[in-house]
Amino acid sequence: MNRRQTLLLAPFGVAVLAGAGFWTVLGRMKAGRFDPHDVPSQLIGRPIPQFTLPAQEPGQGFGSADLIALGRPVLVNFFASWCVPCVIEHPELMALARDGLPIWGIAYKDTVAAASGFIARHGNPFTRVARDAPGQVAIDWGVYGVPESYLLDAKGVVRWRMAGPLTPAVVSEQLQPMLRTLA
Amino acid sequence: MKALFLLALLWSGAAFAISDPAEMLPNPAQEARAENVGRQLRCLVCQNESIEDSNADLARDLRHIVRARIAAGDADNQAIEWVVSRYGDFVRLRPPMNASTALLWASPVLAVLGGLGFALISRRRTPAVPEPLTEAERSRLADLSPP
Numbered sequence: 212m213n214r215r216q217t218l219l220l221a222p223f224g225v226a227v228l229a230g231a232g233f234w235t236v237l238g239r240m241k242a243g244r245f246d247p248h249d250v251p252s253q254l255i256g257r258p259i260p261q262f263t264l265p266a267q268e269p270g271q272g273f274g275s276a277d278l279i280a281l282g283r284p285v286l287v288n289f290f291a292s293w294c295v296p297c298v299i300e301h302p303e304l305m306a307l308a309r310d311g312l313p314i315w316g317i318a319y320k321d322t323v324a325a326a327s328g329f330i331a332r333h334g335n336p337f338t339r340v341a342r343d344a345p346g347q348v349a350i351d352w353g354v355y356g357v358p359e360s361y362l363l364d365a366k367g368v369v370r371w372r373m374a375g376p377l378t379p380a381v382v383s384e385q386l387q388p389m390l391r392t393l394a
Numbered sequence: 395m396k397a398l399f400l401l402a403l404l405w406s407g408a409a410f411a412i413s414d415p416a417e418m419l420p421n422p423a424q425e426a427r428a429e430n431v432g433r434q435l436r437c438l439v440c441q442n443e444s445i446e447d448s449n450a451d452l453a454r455d456l457r458h459i460v461r462a463r464i465a466a467g468d469a470d471n472q473a474i475e476w477v478v479s480r481y482g483d484f485v486r487l488r489p490p491m492n493a494s495t496a497l498l499w500a501s502p503v504l505a506v507l508g509g510l511g512f513a514l515i516s517r518r519r520t521p522a523v524p525e526p527l528t529e530a531e532r533s534r535l536a537d538l539s540p541p
Contacts, residue, residue, distance in 0.1 A: 250438055253482045320451065346455055353480045355438035355452055 243378030252361075252372035253353050259287075259367050260351040267318045268327035270340030277339070278315065279367035284393045285313045286386075287361045288337070289349055291321045292329035294357040300376035301333045307382070308336035312390065318342040319349050319357050362386065364393050417454075419461050428461045431473050435460070436485050444487055 239245035254260075263274030278285060288304060290297045308314050316337035318326035326342065343349050352361065355374065362371040371389045373381055419425040429446055435456065437448035445453040445460070456477060463473045477485055489495045527535065 248441055250484050251482060253480060346451070350452075350455060350459065350480060353482075355481065 242380045243376060244380055244384065246375050249374055250353075250355060252369065252374075254361065254369040255372060257369060259361075259363060259369060260348075262348040262351060264317060264341035264343055264348055267316070267321075267340040267342035268323060269330060269335060270316065270337050272341040273315060273339045274341075275367070278363060281313065281365075283313065283365050284370075284390060285315055285338075285363050287315050287317065287363065289317045289319045289343075289352075289354050289357050289359045290326075290329075291319045291357045292325040293321065296376040297329075297358045298333065300358055300378070301336070303377040303379065303382050304336035305334050307377075307386075308338075313338045316340040317348070318344075319354065320344060320346045360386075362389055362393075417457060417461070419465055421465070424464050425461075427470055428457075428464045428473075431460050431464065431470050432457055434474060434487055435477055436487050438481060438485065 236245060236247075240247070259275050259278060261275045263276075264272050266272035278287065286307065304314055314336050316330075316339070318340065321329075321342065321344065323342065326340075330337070330340070346354075352359075358376055360373045360377055361369050364370050370393060371385065373385070377386065419428060432446035433444045435445045437443045437445045437450055437453040437456075439450035439452050440448050443453070445456045447453075460473050460477070463476060464470075468476070474486070483490055483492070483495070489498060491499055
């Protein structure tokens with residue numbers, strides 16, 4: 212193959228590479244492993260912000276002091292009854308709760324009735340449930356959409372955050388390994 | 395009519411998402427500062443709009459917070475830092491200079507350098523001036539070209 216032929220083939224090579232890259236990205240997006248809109252959390256490695264939130268049926272409300280007093284890894288999940296991906300991730304939350312991980316829920320910008328209806332319909336994975344109707348505590352956490360999940364270590368330091376639904380791939384490839392390092 | 399229309403176009407300012415005048419601060423100077431701050435902050439829901447332009451709930455909440463902080467006496471950069479400390483540098487529509495954005499800021503220079511390099515290389519590749527025609531070729535050319 213001479214130089215001219217190589218040059219003629221080069222655009223096709225570039226197109227094939229771009230196509231392969233695009234295909235990989237789409238596959239990762241579909242599995243929930245990659246989110247092009249993802250914004251990294253500023254809380255990783257830092258203690259949770261101070262807050263207290265009122266109760267949301269069926270759980271009792273909680274604050275930062277309660278999360279720290281728990282003294283073991285806990286998943287904090289921001290959810291809402293109006294949020295479709297929250298329905299998608301719900302079976303994962305139920306499975307994690309069955310396996311013994313404490314999950315504390317915060318109903319984001321929701322009414323009491325709608326949020327408790329959501330839990331009644333899909334099952335309750337939460338040890339405690341609080342509500343953040345104005346969404347101000349969520350802003351302190353850096354939440355920019357629901358669902359968002361934060362894994363805290365025993366001292367209340369944020370170790371991991373998922374912005375978006377917890378898919379089986381996210382749980383097995385990210386959350387479970389992180390839980391093992393905290394155990 | 396056309397002139398009137400053009401005039402109206404000239405007059406129209408930027409359109410902002412503040413749908414409720416009650417959102418605005420009573421003090422016009424503070425409101426102007428809050429709008430200026432808000433225009434520098436990305437709405438993380440729509441990501442290519444500032445919080446002043448976006449209709450998302452989160453953008454509205456952040457507009458409220460920026461206004462509350464400005465009214466409480468925050469300097470513009472303090473209000474911006476408040477939001478950046480929660481959402482990170484990505485929330486700034488104008489990225490800061492730091493290690494992770496160095497490549498981004500250097501990209502225009504790199505593009506120019508790359509172009510210069512390419513130009514230099516292709517220049518070097520241009521074949522040398524062709525050999526002058528031989529006597530035989532010249533006479534053949536004279537025969538072929540019309541007088």
